[in-house]
Amino acid sequence: MAEPVLHIENLTMQFGGVMAVNDLSMDIYPGEIVALIGPNGAGKTPAFNCVTGVYEPTNGKVEFLGAVIAESHPRGRMKKLYAGEHRGLYTRRVVYPPDAITKLGIARTFQNIRLFKSMSVFENVLTAMHLRRTSNLFTAAFRLNRREEAAQRARALELLQIVGLDEWKDEPAAALPYGKQRRLEIARALATEPRLLLLDEPAAGMNPQETMELTAFIRQIRAQFDLTVFLIEHHMNLVMDISDRIYVIDFGRQIAAGVPAVIQNDPRVIDAYLGGG
């Protein structure tokens, strides 16, 4: 198989005595849609945050397109407290802040929508293009970057057309209905020109109709932008429908992995979700 887009290796995130993510390893290959699922509190969002640079992992390594974007080993008081495995396997420390990781080509959306509330729909998308600028403060202030600015505006408009929000482009972002805010968040993430898109519970709070539309939408943008998608989700319908492969974690630990049909019938997964003995 081709080289993975995202390679997670023995990723462990420990908060005090709590193992939020425990020895998670996974690979996501180009063009795939991969879901990470698990019951509440299973450690899905901490795993995401380790990939996007919000957290520094306690132990383990993350590679994106073959380059290490996060690697760490137990440090400080974690040296004593660390309860995970693979102690001593990782000796380097590689830390990128979230903005640097976005610049490398990983964009994300948030579980609780985080739009720029004072801005219009159009400006939200436009602002996300700031990181690809070639202008500096001087050229931007004195409008010597006119061509780039015009290109950005055209691109932002095009993105809004693709996600079907061009009609609302001058509305305040906060005034959009919930489902459209989610779409806008995705459009904004796309504006950063990602190779890998991370969606944190994209269907949270959506009705079945909206969820179906979202499924089609995620497929559409994957094809159109040549994307790889990694998502966290609770909505089983969406996950089973859309994912090429699924990883299941519970209490931070991977309990199953495979194609949807296999996961659906895996007794450990059913146990974890239904709380069987």
Add this chain to the structure above:
Amino acid sequence: MKRPMRREAVLTAAILLLILAAAVVLDAALPRYHIVIKVIKKGAVYALVAVSMNLLNGFTGLFSLGQAGFMLLGAYSYAILCIPVAKRMGVYQYFQGGIMRFSLPELCSGVFGEAAGTVVGMLLALLAGGLLAGFVAYLIGLPVLRLRSDYLAIATLGFAEIVRTFIQWNALGPLTNGSNLLKSYPDLPGAASYLLLIGVFIGVIVLITSSTYGRAFKAIRDDEVAAEAMGINLAHHKRLAFVISSFFAGVGGGMLAMYMGTVQALSFKSTMTYEILLIVVIGGIGSITGSVATSFFYIAGLEWLLRGLDSGKFLGIKAPGVFKNGFRMAVVSTIIMVVVLFFRRGIMGDRELTDLLRRKNRRRKEESEHG
């Protein structure tokens, strides 16, 4: 889509030019020390400083209270660089004429001729003050900008107090004249020149806030986590906003020195920062128009229109028993409270003059369609 926007820009430019023309007329008609001229000058200076504070507190969402400190740096830079050499002996009487042996306006007079050279020298001195303030902001920003909200405010407030004390340090006397006055430096001729100069500076700030950098600043204000996830480097952009804001505060401080005629570290107290913060809040956090308009109203009210409240006679009413020292401030405070109660987001909210014009146009268009 393009056309009406241009129309509003033209209208705005016309309004601004009209104000400038009015100032030219006033300059010609009134004596130099007339209260109206003074109000325009001081209002203009406060407008620049308020807008610079708004850039940081309103547009970037960083609550800083260091404005007076940066103004002080600008004011002293301007004064020190502009006192004519012949007058230095008199000004620095306790420090044997000080260590500065040149004056920028005089140096430039040698190159550009008397009149033009003086103005060029003064402008260079203002910019030097801004650069010093910006540089100092960069240095203290390195540790201080890691702090959030209230803590940042406390740290910058402390910085301003330190600068004020430091400048008065006797060992710096040959440069800063210690705790004594600096005076005898040149001033710009009329109210119109103040408006023009301040207009240019505020224009630059407007250009910055409407550029891609301005959008990044607003993104940080709206949601730091999301801004960072969209690839905006928080540390870099916060520092940038802090340095730009301080640069213009420094320039504004230089112009305040110009306006006052004498400068002394003692007068740049935290009260001055609060005054400016008040203007920003009343005008509307995030509205440049609001900051500018409120600056003029505030200065006009305080220095001119409400003066009578302190001196026994107001609006023709003579009541020496009520209208005595301090009553003016009570009235001003009441007005401010009323404004804050009725305009929760400041007079302008986050709208600008162009937004007001656009709204009116749209309403007119709708009316004509229905009619």
